[in-house]
Amino acid sequence: MQMSQILKDFRMFYQLSFFTKKRFNSIGSRLLVWVLAVSSVFVIFQTFVQLNNDYKVGLNEIDGRFEQLNLSYSSSLSRSIWEVNTSQIVSTIEGMIKLPDVIKVSVMEDAEGGGELDRILLAETGEIAGVDYLQKSMPIMIDNRGKETKIGTLVIFISLESLYQDLYGTVVFILIFQMFKTFLMSAFILAIFHFLVTRHLIVMAEFANDISEHNLDDYLELNRKQVGEEDEISAMLKAINSTKKNLRKLVQTSEDSYKMKLEIEQREEREKTFGRFKQEIEAKNNKLAESNLELEEAFSELKSTQDKLINSEKMAALGGMVQGVAHELNTPIGLSITGASHIKNDTERLTQLLSVNKMKKSDLDDYLDSTINLSKSITVSLDKAANLIRSFKLVSVEQHEEHEQSFNVHSNLADILYSVNPSIKDKKITFVNNIPQDISIRSFPGVFYQIYTNFINNSVLHGFEGRDNGVIEVTATYQDEMLDIVYCDNGKGMNEEVVKKVFEPFFTTKRARGGTGLGMNIIYNLVHDKLLGTISVTSKEGLGAQYHLRIPNLKASSAR
Numbered sequence: 001m002q003m004s005q006i007l008k009d010f011r012m013f014y015q016l017s018f019f020t021k022k023r024f025n026s027i028g029s030r031l032l033v034w035v036l037a038v039s040s041v042f043v044i045f046q047t048f049v050q051l052n053n054d055y056k057v058g059l060n061e062i063d064g065r066f067e068q069l070n071l072s073y074s075s076s077l078s079r080s081i082w083e084v085n086t087s088q089i090v091s092t093i094e095g096m097i098k099l100p101d102v103i104k105v106s107v108m109e110d111a112e113g114g115g116e117l118d119r120i121l122l123a124e125t126g127e128i129a130g131v132d133y134l135q136k137s138m139p140i141m142i143d144n145r146g147k148e149t150k151i152g153t154l155v156i157f158i159s160l161e162s163l164y165q166d167l168y169g170t171v172v173f174i175l176i177f178q179m180f181k182t183f184l185m186s187a188f189i190l191a192i193f194h195f196l197v198t199r200h201l202i203v204m205a206e207f208a209n210d211i212s213e214h215n216l217d218d219y220l221e222l223n224r225k226q227v228g229e230e231d232e233i234s235a236m237l238k239a240i241n242s243t244k245k246n247l248r249k250l251v252q253t254s255e256d257s258y259k260m261k262l263e264i265e266q267r268e269e270r271e272k273t274f275g276r277f278k279q280e281i282e283a284k285n286n287k288l289a290e291s292n293l294e295l296e297e298a299f300s301e302l303k304s305t306q307d308k309l310i311n312s313e314k315m316a317a318l319g320g321m322v323q324g325v326a327h328e329l330n331t332p333i334g335l336s337i338t339g340a341s342h343i344k345n346d347t348e349r350l351t352q353l354l355s356v357n358k359m360k361k362s363d364l365d366d367y368l369d370s371t372i373n374l375s376k377s378i379t380v381s382l383d384k385a386a387n388l389i390r391s392f393k394l395v396s397v398e399q400h401e402e403h404e405q406s407f408n409v410h411s412n413l414a415d416i417l418y419s420v421n422p423s424i425k426d427k428k429i430t431f432v433n434n435i436p437q438d439i440s441i442r443s444f445p446g447v448f449y450q451i452y453t454n455f456i457n458n459s460v461l462h463g464f465e466g467r468d469n470g471v472i473e474v475t476a477t478y479q480d481e482m483l484d485i486v487y488c489d490n491g492k493g494m495n496e497e498v499v500k501k502v503f504e505p506f507f508t509t510k511r512a513r514g515g516t517g518l519g520m521n522i523i524y525n526l527v528h529d530k531l532l533g534t535i536s537v538t539s540k541e542g543l544g545a546q547y548h549l550r551i552p553n554l555k556a557s558s559a560r
Contacts (some may be wrong), residue, residue: 002192029194035186043178047171048340051100052347054170058163062101062134069096069156070138078142081109081122081152089123096156104128107140109148119153130354132160143218160355200224204240218249260287340378344430346370406556408440409483410435413474416452424460428469435476441483442555447530454519455487455547463545479554488546495537502537528552 071093080088094103104126108119119330141154200222207220219241222233230238264284350367410433417431456472464470476485494502503524527535533551 008326022087027193027198029190031187032190035189035400036182038183039186043182043339045176045337046178048176048344051167051171052340052344054167055163055347058166059134062158062160063136064162065101065158066136066138069099069229070154071100074138074154075156077107078140079152081107081140082142086122090125093123093125100128101159101162102156103131103133103159103404104135106155107152108155111153122152125508127155128157130165133157134160134355137359141407181258185198197233200237203421204236207218208240211244211247213251216251219244251521256287260284312455343375404442404444406440406555407445408437409441409476409478409485410437412445412448412454416449420453420456424456426461427464429460429464430469430471432471432473435474435485436478439476439478439483441478441551443551443553444530447526449547451523452487454523458519459489459491459545463489463493465492466489483549483551483553485549485551487549493541493543493545495541499537499539503535 004515073096076092077089079085080092089107093107096102096105104124106124109122110119135155138154138156139150140154141148142151143149203222204220218235222237224233242292267283346367350359350363353363366514409494413433413435417433421431450475459470459472470491472487472489474485474487476483478484502520505521524535527533527549531548531551535550536548537545538548539545
């Protein structure tokens with residue numbers, strides 16, 4: 001039985017996987033595509049960084065070889081030049097040309113003029129045609145009566161082919177290894193996602209499609225282990241079973257109502273005959289009492305549905321912020337990649353000039369200036385991306401249950417504004433954080449995010465509607481273990497009727513434009529139920545709105 005279930009799950013996984021064209025648009029397939037795309041970007045970037053570092057290390061090693069060759073052969077060559085022993089010079093450089101990667105060696109004697117044109121070629125071996133190389137000219141010195149005198153020049157040409165082969169091997173290894181790791185991890189992620197989510201969604205969809213009036217007593221059970229508290233799948237399972245239970249009650253109530261109607265008609269006829277009209281009325285009242293009880297239960301289910309809608313509104317606000325942060329991250333990361341590419345291209349150009357001995361001091365100065373500017377640009381861009389990620393980590397704390405902790409109120413608002421700003425940057429809104437920087441309390445920083453986000457969304461949707469700009473200011477004071485926060489905007493404000501109903505669930509003045517009426521109710525519930533505080537509002541039409549929150553320090557409350 002267990003093996004049959006495993007085979008069934010595997011067939012379901014294959015049918016919903018990336019490998020079947022008809023399921024290419026499934027959630028798991030899109031997840032796999034995004035994981036592969038993002039991982040590929042980072043793999044390519046890592047490859048370029050590693051290639052650049054290995055290239056610099058290779059050049060340093062070649063420079064060290066130049067110095068080693070100079071130290072090893074300069075003494076022998078100086079004696080040979082001083083003694084005019086050409087055969088010994090030829091023998092020496094023929095030994096040097098046999099060393100790995102050395103492709104050409106020249107020895108020149110300095111004439112009395114001392115310039116490059118005054119040098120006399122004594123010996124030369126090797127050739128450099130069609131090969132990328134580095135060359136270095138090193139003086140040949142001799143001790144003439146205690147004074148170092150230059151008598152010649154040793155020019156060595158070293159091939160870059162070995163370095164290029166090593167770099168090519170490094171690139172191939174990194175790309176193959178990283179791509180294999182990425183595909184393997186993506187496959188595991190897709191399989192885990194299917195095991196934890198997709199297969200249960202299919203079962204719930206099939207169960208919901210099969211609901212009829214003949215199977216209202218059957219309830220859905222999933223083949224999964226519950227770990228910890230209730231998760232989204234469990235909540236959906238509970239909601240489906242609860243809906244089916246309500247349908248069963250509704251059908252039962254309808255049947256009872258029909259039977260009741262027939263019974264009343266029959267009893268009314270009997271009452272006319274036997275005079276028992278009063279007794280039938282009492283029976284009817286009892287039935288109505290039962291119906292009232294059922295209505296109370298239905299109202300309780302409606303309240304549960306309302307709570308679920310509120311949680312959905314919270315997650316929708318977080319989704320809008322995530323989209324804005326992701327869009328903002330594209331710019332600094334793109335600039336960093338472009339800057340790194342420019343540095344690579346400039347380095348290759350300078351290396352080419354150096355290889356043909358045409359590099360000028362101005363070329364090197366331009367390269368250094370360009371590299372410094374691009375490095376600063378890359379650093380600034382990556383710092384911006386790091387700040388976005390850091391603030392996003394703050395506001396994306398666990399949404400279902402968050403542990404209380406101590407935090408700075410000013411920094412909390414600053415991080416939240418930094419994360420929210422990308423999603424509303426097209427609005428010309430000025431944020432003023434006037435919270436003193438020395439206020440710290442113990443509470444729930446993630447709940448503060450929900451409150452601030454809903455305040456800002458409410459100001460943008462209602463307060464600044466039809467306006468090109470606006471100002472939002474947040475101030476705070478802390479006294480007697482109580483934090484007083486004042487949030488105000490200079491928007492259109494509200495009339496007295498709206499002020500009285502602003503915290504009521506599902507109350508909105510933008511119903512026709514998609515408003516849910518849950519934003520301010522979420523704030524009210526978070527302040528009262530989660531933060532154990534109070535909230536009030538004052539507003540007049542044309543003069544903006546001001547919200548006053550009083551929130552206790554939970555550390556002080558628990559100590560008492």
